[in-house]
Amino acid sequence: MEQLTTIGLNHYLTISAILLGLGLFAVMTRKNAIVVLMGVELILNAANINFLAFSKYNGGMEGVMFALFIIVIAAAEAAIALAIVINIFKIFKSVDVSSIDSMKE
Amino acid sequence: MFELPSGAEIQGIIASIQGSVGFFIPEIYLSALFMLLIIVDLVAKGRKNNLLAITTLLGLAGSTIFIYQQHALPAGEFFFGMYVLDEFALFFKYFFVLSAIVAVVVTMADEQFDREVKSMGEYYALIVAMVIGMIMMASSADLLMIFLSMELVSFTGYILAGYFKRNPRSSEAALKYLVYGAVSSGLMVYGFSLIYGITAQTNIIKIGLELAAHGSDSLVMILATLLVLAGFGYKIGAVPFHFWSPDVYEGSPTPITAYLSVASKAAGFALLMRFFYVSIPHGGLPPEDKLGMDWLSLLMILSVASMIYGNVVALWQKNVKRLLAYSSIAHAGYLLLGILVMDQFGTQATLFYLLSYFLMNFGAFYVVILISNKTGSENLDDYRGLGKKMPLAGAALTVFLISLVGLPPTVGFIGKLMIFSALLTKGSLYIWIALVGIMTSVISLYYYMLIPLNMYLRESKQSDEQSMNLGMAPQIILAVLMILTLYFGLFFTPLSDFAKYSSAIFGITLQ
Numbered sequence: 001m002e003q004l005t006t007i008g009l010n011h012y013l014t015i016s017a018i019l020l021g022l023g024l025f026a027v028m029t030r031k032n033a034i035v036v037l038m039g040v041e042l043i044l045n046a047a048n049i050n051f052l053a054f055s056k057y058n059g060g061m062e063g064v065m066f067a068l069f070i071i072v073i074a075a076a077e078a079a080i081a082l083a084i085v086i087n088i089f090k091i092f093k094s095v096d097v098s099s100i101d102s103m104k105e
Numbered sequence: 106m107f108e109l110p111s112g113a114e115i116q117g118i119i120a121s122i123q124g125s126v127g128f129f130i131p132e133i134y135l136s137a138l139f140m141l142l143i144i145v146d147l148v149a150k151g152r153k154n155n156l157l158a159i160t161t162l163l164g165l166a167g168s169t170i171f172i173y174q175q176h177a178l179p180a181g182e183f184f185f186g187m188y189v190l191d192e193f194a195l196f197f198k199y200f201f202v203l204s205a206i207v208a209v210v211v212t213m214a215d216e217q218f219d220r221e222v223k224s225m226g227e228y229y230a231l232i233v234a235m236v237i238g239m240i241m242m243a244s245s246a247d248l249l250m251i252f253l254s255m256e257l258v259s260f261t262g263y264i265l266a267g268y269f270k271r272n273p274r275s276s277e278a279a280l281k282y283l284v285y286g287a288v289s290s291g292l293m294v295y296g297f298s299l300i301y302g303i304t305a306q307t308n309i310i311k312i313g314l315e316l317a318a319h320g321s322d323s324l325v326m327i328l329a330t331l332l333v334l335a336g337f338g339y340k341i342g343a344v345p346f347h348f349w350s351p352d353v354y355e356g357s358p359t360p361i362t363a364y365l366s367v368a369s370k371a372a373g374f375a376l377l378m379r380f381f382y383v384s385i386p387h388g389g390l391p392p393e394d395k396l397g398m399d400w401l402s403l404l405m406i407l408s409v410a411s412m413i414y415g416n417v418v419a420l421w422q423k424n425v426k427r428l429l430a431y432s433s434i435a436h437a438g439y440l441l442l443g444i445l446v447m448d449q450f451g452t453q454a455t456l457f458y459l460l461s462y463f464l465m466n467f468g469a470f471y472v473v474i475l476i477s478n479k480t481g482s483e484n485l486d487d488y489r490g491l492g493k494k495m496p497l498a499g500a501a502l503t504v505f506l507i508s509l510v511g512l513p514p515t516v517g518f519i520g521k522l523m524i525f526s527a528l529l530t531k532g533s534l535y536i537w538i539a540l541v542g543i544m545t546s547v548i549s550l551y552y553y554m555l556i557p558l559n560m561y562l563r564e565s566k567q568s569d570e571q572s573m574n575l576g577m578a579p580q581i582i583l584a585v586l587m588i589l590t591l592y593f594g595l596f597f598t599p600l601s602d603f604a605k606y607s608s609a610i611f612g613i614t615l616q
Contacts, residue, residue: 013302020295027288036284043291050298058305063298066249066307070294073256077287080260084267084279091273097284100277103352103427 012053196607197243278356293336340373354430411438490565
């Protein structure tokens with residue numbers, strides 16, 4: 001019963017594992033490049049939750065620092081990714097990852 | 106929970122940072138060069154001249170002076186254990202600066218840039234930014250620094266791969282590089298968070314100590330290892346994290362292909378070696394140490410799969426850039442062999458192999474660029490009869506390909522010899538792996554030799570026999586690369602001594 005009423009480390013880890021799974025699912029099944037990138041954001045945020053939870057229960061600051069840097073990197077990545085996707089849309093008139101496949105043997 | 110530091114502590118932190126800056130001069134210099142290049146580009150208003158390229162070349166050459174001065178500094182950690190300086194890091198600093206210099210030289214020769222883009226703009230600045238990122242990758246000693254430096258390399262790589270933004274193939278390469286890169290770095294960070302959870306440390310030395318002292322749950326550790334390997338494996342382009350590499354290598358501007366396949370791969374290996382050797386307990390532990398074995402067997406699978414996959418799939422390739430992409434997957438497998446050995450000779454062999462790969466791969470891509478300047482094609486069929494039209498390029502390409510196969514008297518032969526002999530000292534399982542390596546090298550002979558076969562023994566479809574002049578400077582550079590490949594194949598002692606000197610990681614000499 002205590003497992004249900006008080007929130008402990010396990011709850012955070014479960015949430016982050018679920019987020020990781022959803023992110024991977026989005027990356028593998030979706031064809032729209034933007035949705036794939038959203039999946040990547042989910043994976044990064046799953047890692048963030050892990051870091052913050054471990055940081056809280058270990059009592060160190062490293063996890064919090066790491067999470068802050070991941071947020072910044074995710075923003076930078078989104079900027080570059082959207083620029084590339086816009087450029088792809090201009091050329092191919094589509095952002096479908098599976099149809100953009102001009103190079104095959 | 107977290108208390109604010111007192112005034113004296115803050116003073117101590119500032120003093121420590123100031124003390125560390127002295128160990129960081131090459132990186133600061135390169136960052137200044139990066140900004141200078143942007144300003145030069147603004148002042149020159151994107152005019153098409155070689156001003157930017159020459160500034161980059163001089164600037165990068167200047168950075169070697171600062172790196173050379175670091176030999177005098179004592180090896181150790183600084184910036185609170187974020188960053189290290191040792192012979193291993195110095196080796197890679199030289200390696201990355203030299204590969205950036207060669208990448209710039211190769212870019213200057215590539216005429217595709219004249220057709221595709223109006224100005225070189227931030228291209229050279231991004232190359233320098235990538236050098237900074239790779240140098241930091243080779244010197245990071247903290248999970249946070251590893252992540253940040255790797256992302257710096259990846260982001261610049263995405264932009265450079267898509268630099269021909271009106272070219273569909275280049276844009277597609279950028280998209281693929283981005284999607285695979287983003288996913289694998291996300292997985293890597295998740296792996297880092299698990300490692301942080303197990304050990305409560307982010308410094309890789311402390312992680313190693315913690316794991317040695319307390320051990321860990323092997324299931325969680327193997328999961329974390331797999332996730333981290335997804336990130337590292339993406340950088341080195343090993344199976345099964347290789348899916349991006351054929352398309353990215355084929356679509357990107359050729360100088361960037363060469364740069365990614367040599368420098369970015371080497372950065373991945375630097376990181377892999379440092380992380381693997383330092384944070385995983387080894388030496389002094391009983392052989393039944395499960396943890397170390399798990400890592401090693403994972404790397405073994407990666408290595409064997411890369412060698413077999415890369416060499417076999419390359420057999421069907423018709424595009425030379427794509428062929429070299431598959432060959433680079435296979436070479437990632439050979440390089441992993443040297444890491445598997447886990448001793449000083451193995452490290453030395455890996456570093457030597459990286460040096461030889463530098464020479465032969467840049468050389469091969471340089472010839473590919475020169476040929477595509479003249480014929481506008483990278484297809485194997487269009488190489489017919491080129492041996493007579495451009496004799497020097499044909500001879501040089503043949504030498505580089507022989508070296509990539511690993512036949513004497515080239516530097517590639519010595520590299521493979523060192524890696525295989527390091528493996529053979531280690532016992533029965535390793536002998537089988539070495540055998541796989543040798544067999545796959547034999548397979549690679551076939552597809553590498555298809556190129557000289559087309560160049561020399563098959564007649565071209567058009568029967569015009571006029572020779573193609575490559576110009577003076579490219580011919581000199583080509584000749585230098587070719588002679589170096591042959592010279593170091595015969596007199597390899599300086600290179601192997603340098604690799605041996607550089608194989609010290611944190612002063613730990615692996616036994």
